[in-house]
Amino acid sequence: MRFAFPVAVAALVIVSIPAVGVLAADAFGYGPDLNAWLEDRGGLSHHLAVSLPAAFVLLAVPVALIILHLLRLRRTPLIVSSTLFWRASMDDLHANALFRWLQRNVPLLLQLLAAFLFLYGILGPRLHSVAGSGRHYILVIDNSASMSASDVPPTRLDWAKVEALKQIDAASESDVGMVIAFNRTAEIRQSYTADRELLRVAVRGVKQSAGQTRLDEALRLAAGLANPTNSTENEASRPPNAEPGKERTYVPTEGMSAEVHLYSDGGFPAVTDFALANLALEYHSPPVRAKSDNIGVVRLDATRDEAGQLSVTAGIRNYRDSRAELTARLDALDGSRAVKSYTKLVKLERNDSSDVEFTITDPELPLRVTLEGASDSFPLDDVAWIVPAVARKARVAAFGPRNSILDAFLGSSETRKIADVTRLAAADLTDAAKYLDPARNGKFDLVIFDRCAPATAAELPRANTLFIGSRPPGLSVDAAPVKNPRIVGWAGGHPVTRGLRDLYTVPIAEASRLTALPPGVERLIESDGNVVLLAGVPRPPFTDLVLAFPILDDAGKWNTLWPLEPSFVLFLRNVTRTYGNVRDGIATEITRPGDTITLRSPAGKKITVTPPDGRTETLDPGDRGEVAFADTLELGTYTATDGTERMGFAVNLLDAEESDLSPHPTVSVGNQTAASGEVRRPARELWKWVVLAALLVLLTEWWVYASRVR
Numbered sequence: 001m002r003f004a005f006p007v008a009v010a011a012l013v014i015v016s017i018p019a020v021g022v023l024a025a026d027a028f029g030y031g032p033d034l035n036a037w038l039e040d041r042g043g044l045s046h047h048l049a050v051s052l053p054a055a056f057v058l059l060a061v062p063v064a065l066i067i068l069h070l071l072r073l074r075r076t077p078l079i080v081s082s083t084l085f086w087r088a089s090m091d092d093l094h095a096n097a098l099f100r101w102l103q104r105n106v107p108l109l110l111q112l113l114a115a116f117l118f119l120y121g122i123l124g125p126r127l128h129s130v131a132g133s134g135r136h137y138i139l140v141i142d143n144s145a146s147m148s149a150s151d152v153p154p155t156r157l158d159w160a161k162v163e164a165l166k167q168i169d170a171a172s173e174s175d176v177g178m179v180i181a182f183n184r185t186a187e188i189r190q191s192y193t194a195d196r197e198l199l200r201v202a203v204r205g206v207k208q209s210a211g212q213t214r215l216d217e218a219l220r221l222a223a224g225l226a227n228p229t230n231s232t233e234n235e236a237s238r239p240p241n242a243e244p245g246k247e248r249t250y251v252p253t254e255g256m257s258a259e260v261h262l263y264s265d266g267g268f269p270a271v272t273d274f275a276l277a278n279l280a281l282e283y284h285s286p287p288v289r290a291k292s293d294n295i296g297v298v299r300l301d302a303t304r305d306e307a308g309q310l311s312v313t314a315g316i317r318n319y320r321d322s323r324a325e326l327t328a329r330l331d332a333l334d335g336s337r338a339v340k341s342y343t344k345l346v347k348l349e350r351n352d353s354s355d356v357e358f359t360i361t362d363p364e365l366p367l368r369v370t371l372e373g374a375s376d377s378f379p380l381d382d383v384a385w386i387v388p389a390v391a392r393k394a395r396v397a398a399f400g401p402r403n404s405i406l407d408a409f410l411g412s413s414e415t416r417k418i419a420d421v422t423r424l425a426a427a428d429l430t431d432a433a434k435y436l437d438p439a440r441n442g443k444f445d446l447v448i449f450d451r452c453a454p455a456t457a458a459e460l461p462r463a464n465t466l467f468i469g470s471r472p473p474g475l476s477v478d479a480a481p482v483k484n485p486r487i488v489g490w491a492g493g494h495p496v497t498r499g500l501r502d503l504y505t506v507p508i509a510e511a512s513r514l515t516a517l518p519p520g521v522e523r524l525i526e527s528d529g530n531v532v533l534l535a536g537v538p539r540p541p542f543t544d545l546v547l548a549f550p551i552l553d554d555a556g557k558w559n560t561l562w563p564l565e566p567s568f569v570l571f572l573r574n575v576t577r578t579y580g581n582v583r584d585g586i587a588t589e590i591t592r593p594g595d596t597i598t599l600r601s602p603a604g605k606k607i608t609v610t611p612p613d614g615r616t617e618t619l620d621p622g623d624r625g626e627v628a629f630a631d632t633l634e635l636g637t638y639t640a641t642d643g644t645e646r647m648g649f650a651v652n653l654l655d656a657e658e659s660d661l662s663p664h665p666t667v668s669v670g671n672q673t674a675a676s677g678e679v680r681r682p683a684r685e686l687w688k689w690v691v692l693a694a695l696l697v698l699l700t701e702w703w704v705y706a707s708r709v710r
Contacts, residue, residue, distance in 0.1 A: 012112050016062070023055055035197050061695070062115045136176050136192065136256060138222045138279075139164045139199070141206050142264030144183035144213035145593075146658050149265075151293055151377040152286040157208050159286045160263035164203045167261055168196050179203055182218035183211030184594045210380060210635050211593045212655050213268040219669065222260055223279060262674070266664025267657055275670050283667050285676040292319035292661035295326065295348070295374045296381030298654060299355075300590060302388065310360040310388055314369045318348035319660055326373040330358045332365040333637070339365065346371075364388060366637045366648060381659045385637050385650035386590070392645075394419040394580025395443065397461075399435070400426050400450025405551050405563045406468070409572050418582045419446075426452035429459070439463065446580040451550050464542050464579035469550025469559070471514070475537065477548075478513040485511045485527035485549070495578040496536070496545065497524050500567045508533075508560045511549035541600075541626060543579060591651045593633050600626040601642040612636025612651075 025034045026048060048055055141164055147157040164179075171177060179190040179202040190202035257278045266285055299315030318324045328346050331338035342358050360367070371382040396419045398410055410421045422444075428434045429452065438444060439461030447461045450468045454460055457473045471477060487503045503525070514532050522536035524545075537544040553559045562568045576582065581600070591597060599607050599619065607619045607627060612634050621627040632638070632651050640647045653659070666675045 009112070012062075020059065023052070023059060026052055026055075032197060032201060035195070058115070062112050066112075136178075136258040137167070137171065138178045138180060138258055138260045139167060139203065140180045140182060140218050140222060140260055140262045140264075141203065142183070142213060142262075143181050143206050143209050144267070144658065145210045145380050145653055145655075146213060146265055146267050146378065146661060148208050148210075148380055149288075149294070149378045149661050151288050151661065155208070156265055156286045156288075157206070160284075161203050161206060163284055164261070164263055165200060168199045168203070171196060178222075179206075180218050180221055181206045182215065183209045184214050184592075185211070186218035186221050188221055209593065209633060210651075210653060211633065212653075212658055213264070215262075215264075215268045215271050215667075215669070216274070219260075219271060219274050219279075222258070223274075223277070262667070264667070265661070266667045266676075267660065268667075269657075270668035271670065272668075273670075276672060281669060281672070281674045283674040283676050285663060285665065288661065288663045291321040294319045294376045294378045294381070294659055294661050295324055295371060296376075296378065296653075296659035297369055297371065297384040298353070298381070298656045298659055300369060300384045300386055300652065300654060302386055312358045312360060312367060312369070312386060314356045314358075314384065315353060316346055316348065316356060316371065317353040317656065317659065318350060319662070320376075321350050323350055324348045324374075326371055328356045329370045329372050330360075331368045331370070332360070333368055334365060338368075343372075366650070368637075378659065378661055380635065381653050381655075383635070384652045384654060385635075387637055387648040387650045389648075392582065393417075394576055394582045395422075395445045396420065396448065396576060396580055397422040397424065397435075397438075397444045397446075398448040398450065399424050399429055400448070400452050400468075402556075403450055403552055406448070406450055409569060415573075415576065419576055419580055429454055435461075446576060451552075451554065460539070460544075462542070464545070466545045466547065466575055466579070468547045469512075469553075471512070471546055472537065472539075472544045475517075475546065476515050478515055480513075481510045482513050482527070482529070482531050483510060484508065485529075485531055485533060487533065488526060488528050490525045490534075491522065494522065494524055494536075496571070496574045497534075498574060499570055502565065503567060506560065506562045506565060506567075508549050508562070510553075510559060514546065514548055541621065545575065545579070590654060591632055591649050592654065593635065593651055594630075595632050595651075596628050596630045597632060597638075597649055598626055599629055599640050599647065601645075605642040605644070607640050607642050609638060609640045611638050 022031075022034065025031055031048075050058075141157075141160050143157055147155065147160065149156050152159045168177060174194065176192050176194050177190075177196070177199045178188065178192045179199055181187050181189050189206060190199055193199065257280070260276075260279045260281045261284060262281060263284045265288070266283070295316065295318050297314050298317050299313075301313045301315075303311050303313075305311065312330060314328060314330075316328065325345070325347050328344050330342045332340040342360075344356050344358070346354060346356055348354055366385060366387045369384045369386075374382050376382070396410070398406065398421065400406075407423065409415055410419075410423065415421065424434055430436070436459065439447065439459070442462040444461055444463040446464050446466065448466045448468065449470050451470050453467060453470045453472060455473070460472060465472065485508050487506055487508075490497045490500060490503055492498065492500070511527070511531065511533060514535060517532065517535065518537065520538045521532075522538075523532050524536055525532070525534035527533050531548075533548045535546045535548070537546060550559050551563060599609070599621070601607055601621050605621075607621060609617045609619060609629055609631075611617075611631065617629075617631065619627045619629060629640070635651050635653060637648060637650050640649075666673050668674075
C-alpha cells in the first residue's frame with residue numbers, strides 16, 4: 001500500500017488528459033472535426049454544456065485543490081524540555097516530502113476524482129444510437145429579405161435561428177433532423193442526420209439574403225423523402241416486357257412521416273398546388289407588432305423624352321399606421337461616389353403611396369434613389385438603383401439590286417435614328433474592302449441580302465442576316481416554286497413577328513419551298529402544305545432570317561402586296577432593332593435577386609462582370625456569343641464589359657409584398673391552414689445546478705477540514 005496513493009494520483013492525471021485534449025480542440029475550433037472522428041470510430045460525440053471559459057475554470061479546480069493541500073499550516077519549531085510533541089514534529093517533516101503527504105490524504109483523492117467527473121460531465125458525452133429509430137423533423141428557415149427586419153431584435157432571421165436551435169435541443173438522441181433554408185429558391189443546408197451538432201452548425205450557417213419569399217421549392221425538397229412519387233421496389237418488381245398502357249403498381253410507395261417546423265414571417269403567396277400528405281406542418285412566426293413599421297420603394301420606372309432627358313419615377317409606399325414625412329434623394333453615381341444629387345420632400349398619409357418624379361438632364365450614369373428619414377425596421381427597400389442603357393445604333397449593310405421599297409425603309413428618318421445603313425450592290429459581295437473584310441471582322445450587326453447571297457458559307461458575315469428572296473449557302477429549296485401561298489399562322493411571341501396583324505390577307509405571288517431545314521430552325525411564318533415562309537436558321541452566335549419570297553421579282557415587279565400593309569414596316573423595324581442590337585438609351589430592365597441575366601458579346605469576346613461588392617467574374621460566351629449570369633443575389637448596380645462595349649444592370653427588391661412587414665398569423669398550404677403556435681421549448685437542464693451544488697459541498701468540506709487542522 002506504500003505506492004497506492006501516488007499511483008491513484010497518477011491515474012487521475014492520466015484520466016484527465018482526454019478531457020484536456022477535447023477542451024483544447026474546442027478552443028482552437030476543431031470541435032466539429034473531433035466529433036466527426038469520434039462518431040466514425042466509436043459512435044461518440046460531445047457538446048459543451050457550459051461556455052468554453054467556464055470549462056477551463058472548472059479544469060483549474062483540481063490544480064487549485066492540490067495547491068491548497070500543499071499550503072497546510074506549518075508549526076514554528078521551539079525547544080522545550082519534553083518529548084510530548086516529538087511525534088507531531090516528525091509528522092510535519094514527513095508532510096514536507098514531495099509524495100509522502102499523499103499516504104494518508106484520501107480526501108484529496110476524492111476531491112480530485114469528483115472534479116474530474118464534473119469536468120467530463122460538462123463535456124456532454126453522447127452515445128449515438130442507430131439513425132432513423134426516432135421521429136423525423138425538418139427545420140425550414142426563411143432567410144428572405146423581409147427576415148432582415150429588426151422589429152424582432154436583432155433581426156427576424158436571428159430569432160428564427162434561435163428558435164430552431166431550441167427545437168434541436170429538444171430532440172432526443174434517436175430523432176433525425178434536416179435543415180432547409182429558403183427565399184425565392186430553397187437549399188438543403190443539412191440532410192437527415194441524428195447528429196445534433198451538425199444540425200446546429202447548419203442552422204447557425206444560414207445567411208441573410210435579399211431574395212423574395214417563396215415556399216414552393218422548400219416544400220418540394222421537404223417532401224422528397226416523405227412523399228415519394230415512385231417506389232424503387234416497384235421498379236425492381238416490374239416485368240421487363242410490360243405491355244405499354246397496361247402498367248400497374250407492384251409495390252406501393254411508402255412515405256416517411258416528418259414534422260415540418262416552418263420559421264418564417266409568412267410573407268409568401270399561398271401554396272395551392274401542394275399536398276402535405278405525410279408532412280405535419282408546424283408554423284412558427286416571429287412575435288412582431290400588429291402593424292408594419294416600414295416605408296419603402298416598391299416601383300422604379302424610367303422614360304426618355306425627345307430631348308434626351310430621362311424621367312425617373314419612384315413609387316413609395318407607407319405601410320405604417322401613421323402619417324410620414326421624409327426626403328427622397330436621387331444620386332447620379334460615378335462608381336460609389338455621387339456626382340449629382342436631386343431631392344424632393346415626400347408626405348405620405350398612413351397606408352398610402354405616392355409617386356416621386358425626377359428629371360435628369362445628363363442620364364448616362366447609374367442612378368440611386370434613397371429614402372432619407374424613413375427610420376424604419378427594414379432598410380433593404382429604402383434604396384433602389386436604375387442603370388440607363390447606353391444608346392447604340394445598329395450597323396446595317398444591305399446588298400442587292402435596286403429596290404425602291406427596301407430603300408424607302410432604310411432611308412427613312414425613323415430608321416436613321418436607330419441604324420447606320422450602308423447600301424451596296426450585289427456585285428460588291430466579292431469586294432474585300434466593301435464586304436469580305438468588314439464581314440469577317442464583325443463590322444456589321446445586321447446584313448440584308450436582297451435576292452443575292454454569298455457564294456460560300458465561309459463568306460457569311462460575323463453578324464445576323466436577313467435573306468429576302470434568297471437563302472444562305474447550304475440551305476436547299478425545291479426547284480418548283482410555290483404559287484400563291486397563303487399565310488396560315490405566325491409566331492406572335494417572337495421579337496421579329498411581335499405585333500404583326502392581319503397577315504392572313506397578305507397576297508403572295510410566288511415563294512420558294514425550303515427543304516431539309518437543319519435542327520433548331522424557328523418557323524416564324526408558315527403557309528399551308530408545310531411551307532415555311534419565314535425561318536430563323538441558327539448559326540451560333542448569329543441567326544440567319546430567311547424570307548422565302550422576294551418583295552420584288554428579278555424584273556422589278558411586285559411579288560407581294562405586303563409593303564402596302566403597316567405590318568411590313570413593323571416587321572423590318574423589328575428585324576433591325578432585334579438583330580441589329582439596337583439600344584435606345586432607356587433604362588435597362590429591373591432585375592430582382594436571383595434572376596438570370598443574358599449577357600451578349602457580338603464579337604464573341606470574354607465578358608467581365610463586376611457586382612456591387614467590387615469583385616470580378618469572367619465569363620466565356622463561346623460560339624453562341626451570349627452567356628447566362630445568375631449570381632445576382634446582391635442588391636445594387638452591376639457592370640459588364642467585353643472590352644469594346646459596356647453593359648450595366650441593377651438588382652432591386654421592389655416587391656410590395658416583401659416590404660409589407662405585417663404579421664401573418666396563418667399560412668396556407670394546399671387545402672390546409674397552419675396557425676402560428678407555441679414554440680416548442682427544450683427540456684430544462686438541471687444538472688448544471690447539481691454540479692454547482694457539488695462544488696460548493698467540496699469547498700465546504702475543505703473549509704471544515706482545514707479548520708479542524710488549524
